[in-house]
Amino acid sequence: MRCFVALQFPYTQTYSQLHEKFGKGLTSDSQYRGRLSLFGHCMIDVPMPGVLKLLVTDVMHPFFIFQIFSIGLWLWEEYYYYSVAIFVCSIAALCASLIETRSSIKAVRELAMYECSMTVFRNGCWSEQKSHSVVPGDLVKIPLNIQLPCDIVLTKGICLVDECMLTGESQPELKDALPVSNQLIYINDKRYTLSSGTVPLTLRGDPEGIVIATGFSTAKGELVKSILFPKPNRFKFYTDSFKFIGLMSLFGLFGFLWYLGNYIQDGESLVDTLMSCFDLVTTIVPPALPLAMSVGMAFAVVRLKEKKIMCISPPSVNAAGRVSIICFDKTGTLTEDSMTLKGVWEPSNQEIHEDLTTCPYELQESMASCHSLIILDDHLVGDPQEVAIFNRLNWKWTESEEYRFVVTNGQHEAKVKHLYHFTSLLKRMGVIIEHNCHLKLHMKGAPEVIIPLCINVPDNLSKQIFHYTKQGLRVLACATKTLQTFDSHQSLSEIENGLTFLGLLILQNHLKPESKETIQTLLKAEVKCVISTGDALLTGLSVAKECGLVPEGNKVLIGDLINEKPHWEDDEGNTCELTNEKGTSLALTGNLLQHYISYMDPIVSIFKDQAVIFGRMSPQQKILVIEQLQYSDLLVAMVGDGANDCGALKAADVGLSLSEAEASIAAPFTGKKLNSIIEVLKEGRASLVTSFQAFKFIAFYSMIEFVLENVLFIHQNNMLDRQFMYIDLVLILILAITMSYTRAYDKLATELPPGVLFSLEITVPIFMQACILMGIQWAAYYSLQYQSWYSVPKDTSVVWASEVPDNTVLFLTGAAEVLFTCIALNDGPPFRMPFRSNYWFTGFAIFFSFMQVYMTLVADEVTREIFQMVYLELDYKLQLEAILLGGFAIIFIFERYIVPILSRKLRTINCKRKVI
Numbered sequence: 001m002r003c004f005v006a007l008q009f010p011y012t013q014t015y016s017q018l019h020e021k022f023g024k025g026l027t028s029d030s031q032y033r034g035r036l037s038l039f040g041h042c043m044i045d046v047p048m049p050g051v052l053k054l055l056v057t058d059v060m061h062p063f064f065i066f067q068i069f070s071i072g073l074w075l076w077e078e079y080y081y082y083s084v085a086i087f088v089c090s091i092a093a094l095c096a097s098l099i100e101t102r103s104s105i106k107a108v109r110e111l112a113m114y115e116c117s118m119t120v121f122r123n124g125c126w127s128e129q130k131s132h133s134v135v136p137g138d139l140v141k142i143p144l145n146i147q148l149p150c151d152i153v154l155t156k157g158i159c160l161v162d163e164c165m166l167t168g169e170s171q172p173e174l175k176d177a178l179p180v181s182n183q184l185i186y187i188n189d190k191r192y193t194l195s196s197g198t199v200p201l202t203l204r205g206d207p208e209g210i211v212i213a214t215g216f217s218t219a220k221g222e223l224v225k226s227i228l229f230p231k232p233n234r235f236k237f238y239t240d241s242f243k244f245i246g247l248m249s250l251f252g253l254f255g256f257l258w259y260l261g262n263y264i265q266d267g268e269s270l271v272d273t274l275m276s277c278f279d280l281v282t283t284i285v286p287p288a289l290p291l292a293m294s295v296g297m298a299f300a301v302v303r304l305k306e307k308k309i310m311c312i313s314p315p316s317v318n319a320a321g322r323v324s325i326i327c328f329d330k331t332g333t334l335t336e337d338s339m340t341l342k343g344v345w346e347p348s349n350q351e352i353h354e355d356l357t358t359c360p361y362e363l364q365e366s367m368a369s370c371h372s373l374i375i376l377d378d379h380l381v382g383d384p385q386e387v388a389i390f391n392r393l394n395w396k397w398t399e400s401e402e403y404r405f406v407v408t409n410g411q412h413e414a415k416v417k418h419l420y421h422f423t424s425l426l427k428r429m430g431v432i433i434e435h436n437c438h439l440k441l442h443m444k445g446a447p448e449v450i451i452p453l454c455i456n457v458p459d460n461l462s463k464q465i466f467h468y469t470k471q472g473l474r475v476l477a478c479a480t481k482t483l484q485t486f487d488s489h490q491s492l493s494e495i496e497n498g499l500t501f502l503g504l505l506i507l508q509n510h511l512k513p514e515s516k517e518t519i520q521t522l523l524k525a526e527v528k529c530v531i532s533t534g535d536a537l538l539t540g541l542s543v544a545k546e547c548g549l550v551p552e553g554n555k556v557l558i559g560d561l562i563n564e565k566p567h568w569e570d571d572e573g574n575t576c577e578l579t580n581e582k583g584t585s586l587a588l589t590g591n592l593l594q595h596y597i598s599y600m601d602p603i604v605s606i607f608k609d610q611a612v613i614f615g616r617m618s619p620q621q622k623i624l625v626i627e628q629l630q631y632s633d634l635l636v637a638m639v640g641d642g643a644n645d646c647g648a649l650k651a652a653d654v655g656l657s658l659s660e661a662e663a664s665i666a667a668p669f670t671g672k673k674l675n676s677i678i679e680v681l682k683e684g685r686a687s688l689v690t691s692f693q694a695f696k697f698i699a700f701y702s703m704i705e706f707v708l709e710n711v712l713f714i715h716q717n718n719m720l721d722r723q724f725m726y727i728d729l730v731l732i733l734i735l736a737i738t739m740s741y742t743r744a745y746d747k748l749a750t751e752l753p754p755g756v757l758f759s760l761e762i763t764v765p766i767f768m769q770a771c772i773l774m775g776i777q778w779a780a781y782y783s784l785q786y787q788s789w790y791s792v793p794k795d796t797s798v799v800w801a802s803e804v805p806d807n808t809v810l811f812l813t814g815a816a817e818v819l820f821t822c823i824a825l826n827d828g829p830p831f832r833m834p835f836r837s838n839y840w841f842t843g844f845a846i847f848f849s850f851m852q853v854y855m856t857l858v859a860d861e862v863t864r865e866i867f868q869m870v871y872l873e874l875d876y877k878l879q880l881e882a883i884l885l886g887g888f889a890i891i892f893i894f895e896r897y898i899v900p901i902l903s904r905k906l907r908t909i910n911c912k913r914k915v916i
C-alpha cells in the first residue's frame, strides 16, 4: 500500500552511523541546498492569516450570511434604525472576532517563533549562522543559556538542560553524548537529545550535536501543532448548541409554511407574504448565540490569569466544569520536589545508619558516585533525591577532563567513567567507576528492579522494604559489581546481572502543605481522586492515606503482577482475594493493570470505582490509567509536574501542569500551586453554567419574539423599528454580556453542572418555560381585546406595521419577559456567586426593571414617541402590570424551584443513555 509518511531525519541509523555520517557536518553547498529544499527553514512559523482572509472566512460563516440576509430584509421593511444598529453590532462583532483570532494566533506565534545565532560546521569550518538557516544534518555547537531552535542529538560533551517550558519538569535534565555503538538504532532517545525550546544551563566538554529536526518536526513544533489543531473534544456542548438551533429553525420553517399558506389564501401579495415569513425565521434563529455562549469562558480565562493560572486553550475551561475524576501524580505534585535522606539500611546492621560515615565504604562510594549531578553556579544540581543523598555524605564532587566527574572523601577517589541515565521506564540507573585501577558498576533504582539482579538477597529484605514504604518513605536499592573490562558500547542490560546488594536508601518526601486540604476539598465535592505514580505502591498508599484519599476504616487491597499472575494482598501483607465489596480501596501496579487490560478482564471495571492508587507506573501506563477512567464517559483531569506525566496530561480531557514556567505547552492549564486545580474546576463550572444560561436566555428570547410576532401576524401586524431595537440590542446585548461576568462560587459543590444541551433535562424545561411565556403574552393580549375602547386595527400590515395598541402591549410584554427570564435564570450558588455580587448585572437589572414599570404605567408622550407606543387607558395599564408581575412570579418560581426538581427526575429517566 502506498501512503504519505512524515519526512524524518536521521532515517534509521545506528549510533555509530550517525557519528560517522554526520559527525563532520555538511560537506558541500549542494548538500546543504538539498536539505534546505527538503526540510525548509528552521522555524516554527505559524502563518498569520491576513485581515482580508480572516474577514472572508468570518463573512462566509453561515451565521454572518444569515445576519446579512436578515439586515437586508429589515431594511426593505423600513426598519432603518434597527437594521443600521444590528449592522453596526455585526461589524463590531466581526472586528472583535478578527482581533481575537489574530491575537490568539499572535500568542501562539510568539511562543513558537524563535531565532538565535548558531555556530555551525559546514564545508570543513565553523561559522556563525542565523538559526533559520540550520538544516537537519548540520553539526552545531550547543549554546549556553539560549533557547534551542531545533532538536539536536548530542555527539560530544554533556549538557544540563532546563525543559520546563516544554514538559513542565522543574528539575533540569542531564544530557549525554550519543555513545558509539553499532547495535543500537537511534530513535529519538531522550537521554542524548536536546529538544527545541529547552535551555542548556551548563555545558561540559565543549558540547556539539547533530541537528535532527527543524521547524514543525521538532518536539516543540509537535506541541505547537497540538495547540493549533487540538484533538476533538469529548465534550459535546457546542455541537449540541447547533443541534438546538437546527431544531429552532425547524419550528421557524413550520411557521413559515403555515403563514405562507394562510396569506396566499387571504390574497396578500406574494412578495409581502414571503418577506413576513422570512421575518419569522430571522427571529427564531439567534445569530448572537455563539458569541453569548463564549463570553463567560473569556471572563473565566481572565480571572484564572489573575490567579496566576495560564490557559492556552479556552474551550478546556468549559470541559473543566464537567470533570469528575482527577488523577494526581505524586512526587513533585502532591509531595514536595525536595527530599531528605532519612538514613541507610544495609544487611550487616538492622538499624538504619543516620550517620553515613558508619556505613560500609562500598555503599558510601555507591551513594557518592551513582547519580547524574552536575555543578551549576557552584551548586550541585539535578534530581533532588540525588542532591539530598550526596549532600549527606562528606564527599566532594570535582570536575575532570578525563572522566565525567570524580568524587572523593579525602582518602579514596571514585572516577566516574560512564553514566547509564535514569529513565522512568527502567526505574534504575548505573555508573561505571574506576577505583584503585578496578572497574565497578554501581546501580541504584526501585528495589523491585534492582533486587532480581542481585545474587545475595538478604532474607529479611522484603520485610524491610515493606516496613519503610508503608511509612510513605521512598526506598532505593543500591547494588554493585566488579567489572574486568568495560566497553562504552555495552548497554546496561548486558552488564547488570550478578550484582551484589549493598543496601537501601531511605528517603523522605514530605507532603506539600496544601495537598491534604486540596484533596479533602475535592473529595467533599464528590470529585473522585486517584494517584498515579512511578513510586512504590505502598509509598503511594501512605501518601494517599495522609491526604485522606483512603477513607478511614476502609480495607485496602494491594495488587501486583507476580510471575505473570495477579497477586492480591491486604496492607499487612496477607494474601487475599480481590473483592468489590463496599468499603474496599484498591492499590495496584501498572503491570497488573496492563495485564488485566490485555486479557480484557471484566475486573477492570472494578478499578474505575475502587482504585485509588496506581503505583510503579511507566509514562505509557499513566496514559493507560487516564484512558481507562475515560472509558466510563466521565471527564478526567490530570495534574502533573514532570516529564513522565506529559503523555497523561495530553490524554486527559483537562490537563494542569504544575510548572515554574509562565505557560508550559505541556497542558492547556499551567499553575504554580496544587490548589490551582480547585480554581480551574470552580471557574470551569461557573463558565459552563454561564454558557448554559446564555444559551437558555437567547433561546427564550428567540421564542418570545417568535410567539410575539406570530400573535401580531394573526392580525396582520408586527412590532416596530425602535421596539425591536430596544429588546434586541439594549436589553439582550447588555444583559447577556453583564450576566456572564458573575464570578465563580467560592466553594466546590457536590454536584456537576449539566453538560449536554440536547437532553431531556434541558429541553423539556425550556419548552415548558416557553409555554409559560406564551401564556403571559396571550393573557396580556386577550385582556387588551376585552377592553371597551379596543377595536381591531385596520389597514395594518405585517411588513409595513404601524403604531397600534396591539404592538404596544406585546412590545411591553416581550421586553418584560426578556428581563424576567434573565433575572430568573441568573441563580447564584452552587456554581456562581449570587448575582447581586455582579454589580454591573444587578445595576442594569434594577435599571431595566424601573424602565419596565415606567414604560408600562407612566410613559409620557416623549417616551411613547421614542418607543413607538400608543396611549393606553390607566385601568388597562394597571391590569397589564399585574399580569406582567404575576408572570414574573411564575417564571421565577418555575425556573428556580420547579426546573431543578424536574431536571433531576428527567435525568433519572435519561441516565440509561450514555451521556457526558
Ligand SMILES: Nc1ncnc2c1ncn2[C@@H]1O[C@H](COP(=O)(O)OP(=O)(O)OP(=O)(O)O)[C@@H](O)[C@H]1O
Pocket: 329, 330, 331, 332, 383, 386, 422, 423, 424, 425, 427, 428, 429, 444, 445, 446, 447, 475, 476, 532, 533, 534, 535, 536, 617, 642, 644
Ligand atoms: N535518580 C534515580 N535513580 C535511581 N532510581 C530512581 C531515580 N529516580 C527515581 N528512581 C526510581 O524509579 C521510580 C520511578 O521514578 P519516576 O520518576 O518515574 O516516578 P516518581 O518520581 O517515583 O513518581 P511520580 O510519578 O509520582 O512523579 C522511583 O519510584 C524510584 O524508585
